[in-house]
Amino acid sequence: MAYLLADLATQTGSKLEGDDCLIEGIAEISSAGSGDIAFISNPAYAEHLSTSSASALIIKAELLDKCPVPALVTENPRLVYAKVANLLYPPRKSDAGVSPNAVVSSLASIDKTASIAAGAVISAGVSIGAGAQIGAGCVIENDVVIGSNTRISANVTVGYGCQIGDDCIIHSGVVLGTDGFGFVKDGDTFLKIPQIGNVVIGNNVEIGANTTIDRGALENTIIGNGVKLDNQIQIAHGVSIGDNTVISSSTAIAGSTHIGRGCLIGGLVGIVEHLNIADNVVITGRTMVTRSITQSGSYSSSTPMDTTENWRKNSARFRRLDELARRVANLEKTNKSAD
């Protein structure tokens, strides 16, 4: 796609300064060439202004007098960049219709504007909405509901009875609606607890590659509207995640934990079961959350990196930290009694 810079200004709510020109691509400021637009979000990169070969730039007003090319001026260059990129690079869309190499139950209901790729298997009772796209090799089990314009990439598995809203993006390798991990000890062995809830996903949700979301034991697992999940996240049975919460890769959330709206949860975080996390909580990468968080704010755990040599010494002391604290208390007592 190509756009006139003036049209990009109109459609992104930014202000054109300088001559109009044709924009065909977007690139990093250091590698942009003719026909490209680039953006500067961080003023530290302003030095690139004079040397960039971009045809246009997205900048804040304060950089305008240093800008040698036409510009889109905005208070939020990163947001305008995203809007421009969505115009220049619209999502790839497969042709509507069912591939002759897909296996689709006669008892499934597929909107005629939906697209089902080769190798997909669609079971009885499934409903797929207008403009939805199901990638190659996907398996959509019985009675699944997929909303309109939702795009499911290749090799995704959606378990029976799960519901996915409109305008979602589900990346490859995702598994939705697998059994939750529930057992009861019965002598030396463990008896499986049937998992009879579903997974219910709102609208405008994005789920990264190889992320897994279990169905609920009794109640549903719920992913709110606008939630963004990165790759390789694990969401256990009965979890609920509030609207517009964003979670980075490789994080695991244990059963029946409820997470509020608008949270930002880093990568490699662990959250144990049956907790409540308030709205607008920030949890930094690798934090281990073992108690509920009732107030918005930023929370952390983990320990800082060091050279292995130093780390060994400090780490060994950690194992006697309680003793060290007692020794300090003793010293304080001695000092006091010596007064």
Add this chain to the structure above:
Amino acid sequence: MAYLLADLATQTGSKLEGDDCLIEGIAEISSAGSGDIAFISNPAYAEHLSTSSASALIIKAELLDKCPVPALVTENPRLVYAKVANLLYPPRKSDAGVSPNAVVSSLASIDKTASIAAGAVISAGVSIGAGAQIGAGCVIENDVVIGSNTRISANVTVGYGCQIGDDCIIHSGVVLGTDGFGFVKDGDTFLKIPQIGNVVIGNNVEIGANTTIDRGALENTIIGNGVKLDNQIQIAHGVSIGDNTVISSSTAIAGSTHIGRGCLIGGLVGIVEHLNIADNVVITGRTMVTRSITQSGSYSSSTPMDTTENWRKNSARFRRLDELARRVANLEKTNKSAD
């Protein structure tokens, strides 16, 4: 499925108190309605007894006088709940037979009561037992043996030569029998070590979505009877896991480590290579295990969550913990010599 409460009592070894009635479903006590049975495991929830709309409850004898509806009385409500749920919600079973859309080698041996779904690929030399179910899109490589009544969900990959016992459940996205991660340095590059062992899985094992188990380098990787593995677990080459050990999600176990029977291993745990973990060991979530554990008991590592502000201060001190300990020792020496 629907059962008379009296039949549920008989089949679960619990005692019916009150009138018989028809039970059609199971639900949380707070959302249960007519025809549902619910359970109270934790006496703290006894307050719900009077307000629940459930048709029957599973309770301990001590709650019987407060229970307004018929009850199944037992010392272990959670176990009876699991048994009831298994009766009311038997596993979904696909029809026996090979889908015309599966690709099955003429050199594979498929029991006539087994079910092979659309899009599955079954290679030469594979043996699939009575009542086994292979989901859509599964790839079962050469010479794999799958026991009777084992259920393999959609999009699972089982590498050549692997063996899976009876009554197992393998969830979607699981990869069994991929090459272990073995290399030898050869100058600046690394030479691959062929991985010639297999993966051997016992009976009554459950493996969660997107979990990966590598084949052994020389010896087999072994998963004992009754082992339960959650989602996104990584088991490296040559690991063995003893019977009835349970491991939560996102845990990684490195090569040639041997884990005993009856262990409970939390989520996000890491266990390094060539260790031995005794029977009946509990390892709490996020623990990093870098030495063998020779005695049953509970083991932990990681640090507690705090506000990011407090955490930053404490965490910075961690990098000088050894120095702090030396300073305390110095103070003690000074105090002593001052005596």
Add this chain to the structure above:
Amino acid sequence: MAYLLADLATQTGSKLEGDDCLIEGIAEISSAGSGDIAFISNPAYAEHLSTSSASALIIKAELLDKCPVPALVTENPRLVYAKVANLLYPPRKSDAGVSPNAVVSSLASIDKTASIAAGAVISAGVSIGAGAQIGAGCVIENDVVIGSNTRISANVTVGYGCQIGDDCIIHSGVVLGTDGFGFVKDGDTFLKIPQIGNVVIGNNVEIGANTTIDRGALENTIIGNGVKLDNQIQIAHGVSIGDNTVISSSTAIAGSTHIGRGCLIGGLVGIVEHLNIADNVVITGRTMVTRSITQSGSYSSSTPMDTTENWRKNSARFRRLDELARRVANLEKTNKSAD
């Protein structure tokens, strides 16, 4: 395959000591039988020399006088073992040609010596090199380039436009070229940033099961020659990894981080975004890397395992470590002023 020991000596650059014999397999020294060769890398295992039933051994010269069977003598028994294993167990090779059960676009270019298994879906514009093997159920999207002799196991997804070099091994469940995790806050919701870079993978790269590598936001994500990635690793958009770097399982690397050549990165490591890691850096398992590393060397974080009882006490003290340090400083001041 079977080889004469003398031929193995020649082909691996080791020295035959003793009589020639036929070698048909390789095994652990404790389980090796007739026709097997075993190796001793660690002199601690020399006790097995006298009891092993192996037909031949791979050893260092210093063990030769204790060795009761013919031997391949070398300074690096592990390397010779790997070379012998590669001769005895050459990679499994599928027959050349396209399975009648694969779905291959007429606009794809498949070398006639390549192999495409059943259930694979190959899109328009794809180029697959000589001797390459594409496993069952793989989905190769538009315009992907796959080099010669690269082997892709079952159920792998390669996103449009990605490039994979020669002699690579990609294990099952891998997802390459999914969208990076990029959003801009737009009011209460998040706007997706189109991810327009690709993934470019060098030669002789191995990628473990269920590992995910995102396409770049603007620039490509780059995996250098000879890189070895274990299972369940997450590589975010715009990351670059230098030649011959090795990364163990379940590690996550955030966006735009650049990792040098020849690094050894342990399992469960987290590396945050926009860092630079120098060449030849070692990062031990579970380390959280939150700042760039400019010098080669070994780096660590995490805390040591203990009994849960001890850990609780020490861990509780961690939350007041800053206060403890201040108290120690106070004591030092008091002591000094008391001088």
